[in-house]
Amino acid sequence: MATQADHKALNGLDSVQETLARLGVAEDADWMAVVLFARNLVSAMDIFTDDQKAQIQARIFEQMAKRPLDHRRFMGIVQNIQSFILENQRMEDMRAQLAAERQGFDALYVEMSRVFSEIQNSTVAREHRIKRLGADTEKDIVAAATPADVLSRLRGMITDMVSQAREEARTWQERAHQLEHTANFDPLLSELYSRRALDSQLSAALERCRRNNIPVSLLFLDVDRFKIINDTHGHQVGDGVLRVLAAILSAHAMQFSGYPARFGGEELVVLCEGLDEQRALAQAEEIRKDVARCPFVPHLTNPETVPPLHVTVSIGVAQIGPGQGASDLVLAADQAMYAAKSQGRNRVVGHSTLSTFRAT
Structure with a gap:
């Protein structure tokens, strides 16, 4: 049975050595590695949200609070960590990105x-x-x-x-x-730039931003419940949805000189030079409305077997801030997009205030 002292130690109020001594494994390098991983490395992993970081730390601490801390429990915790790292949406997105590359x-x-x-x-x-x-x-x-x-x-x-x-x-x-x-350009969505081209353009845009003091914003789009579309109708229909969405995104981006690209999987972005976050929010809302109004008709051999799909997107918008880099802008837009998902999907959220243009 875990004691209050155990939980206090595992949650970081004691030093690592005190924690290990309290648990009876003071000289064990394996358990020291687990504690250091849970306290320090998890916090530094950008691929996880704060909630996910707290979740994996809680799982590790819960297992370490049990007795005995033998090799079997150690291997169980290691397998749990491996599973958590390899089997999450961020890793799936990274695998999809590598496949696209x-x-x-x-x-x-x-x-x-x-x-x-x-x-x-x-x-x-x-x-x-x-x-x-x-x-x-x-x-x-x-x-x-x-x-x-x-x-x-x-x-x-x-x-x-x-x-x-x-x-x-x-x-x-x-x-x-x-x-x-x-x-x-992306091999599947030929109207959108590739992730490689986006990275290069983003670096150049941020340099122009610093040199000329112009705003740079990023729209981060994700198709709502896209996995259900793929699982229900197949990847051919899913790819068709992405192609229609790419056409809508490209048409809108041309109106405000945006740079539309495929970030990975069903995640698309538009890099906006010369637009601050408020103006980018307005452009994102127009994109959201057009996507929600568009009838996505699958182009199949027997199209009557699949009715028009109602597709929506969640969009996060962020503006680069002083001293920030490309990864900061992408992370901020991504966080705003996840906020849009958590608030009910089919909406636009700005990172600076998390203000929402609610769907109508």
């Missing part, structure tokens, strides 16, 4: 391989044309009646080669644009 890299690799092959073929063809020009020039010199005739024919050949080079240059310019799109 891997998909993007695969698409870029395929595209670049195709381009390199075309460059090689083009080089061979160009060398062949140059050799043919030399052979044709020799024939023209032999067959020509006058030097002027030779120059006329040579000028025609060179004009043809220049024309072919210009056409080739236009083709390579198009291929370069395609490569840039593949590198910077």
Whole structure:
């Protein structure tokens, strides 16, 4: 039975050594590691909310308050910690993000391989044309009646080669644009920038913010009950929902020069330069309304089997503050989004005051 002293020690009022001594494991390095992890490392883990941190600490302390503190109980606590860390929504989001990044890299690799092959073929063809020009020039010199005739024919050949080079240059310019799109845009939601491109743009935006003293805000969107959509109708329908949402988000972002991107999974963001939090809240509310009004019709072989879906989003909005970095802005917008979820979903919440534009 855990005593009041045990709970006092485990909750951090005593030193680590006093805690271990009270529990009868003063010289045990394994149990010292558990206490240090629960007190210090959990608090520093940004992937968890404060509630989740308190939950995992409570679980550890509850188990340590029991007797005996033997190897079996130690392994049980370790497994509990592993399960908590690996099986939570944040880790699922990170795995989805890694999968999306891997998909993007695969698409870029395929595209670049195709381009390199075309460059090689083009080089061979160009060398062949140059050799043919030399052979044709020799024939023209032999067959020509006058030097002027030779120059006329040579000028025609060179004009043809220049024309072919210009056409080739236009083709390579198009291929370069395609490569840039593949590198910077999400492989599934082609209207949205990738997470990699977002990170780069966010760093540049914050530098401009500091240099020119302009506001920078972030809209963080999450599809409400998206797992239910996937579980009920399948990932094909879920992907269709995300594509429609991406089109809505992209259309709105164009109106205020926002930078729409896929953050990971069903989480989408819009980076807003020149908008403070209040103006960004108003833009977010317009997005929320359009999503709620839009009939999401799944494009399937038998669409009549799935009626139009009513999809809503929760949106968190935050503005970068003095001395803050990119991760601070993302975390603040993410926290505001989770506040919108906890307040009933289908709403917009600003991080600074947690003021809510309630759904109507």
